[in-house]
Amino acid sequence: MDYFVVLAIGVPVVAIAAVGCALSQAKMISSCVESMARQPSVAPKVQLAMIIGIAFIESLAIYSLMMSFMLFRKLPSSEAILEIFKQNASSGELLSSAANVIMQSAVR
Numbered sequence: 001m002d003y004f005v006v007l008a009i010g011v012p013v014v015a016i017a018a019v020g021c022a023l024s025q026a027k028m029i030s031s032c033v034e035s036m037a038r039q040p041s042v043a044p045k046v047q048l049a050m051i052i053g054i055a056f057i058e059s060l061a062i063y064s065l066m067m068s069f070m071l072f073r074k075l076p077s078s079e080a081i082l083e084i085f086k087q088n089a090s091s092g093e094l095l096s097s098a099a100n101v102i103m104q105s106a107v108r
């Protein structure tokens with residue numbers, strides 16, 4: 001059961017990493033454009049560094065989304081989780097307050 005809890009926490013965390021990549025790209029582009037506006041003579045060097053940096057950040061975003069999709073497929077279905085709650089409730093052990101709510105709605 002702990003494996004599924006870690007998966008359920010890990011999927012959103014990896015997706016949040018993709019959002020962090022987008023924010024870092026925006027900050028990098030903003031800083032590079034500002035530096036090019038201040039010193040137009042170094043614009044080609046700054047632009048080259050910006051493009052290389054964005055390529056690395058974008059690859060991190062692609063890898064994090066790929067990991068999120070891979071982990072999402074490993075999560076069990078809702079029916080399987082409900083079955084685990086039912087089995088544990090029949091033995092007198094509830095895993096969480098969510099299991100209690102599920103069992104009450106299943107009885108109705």
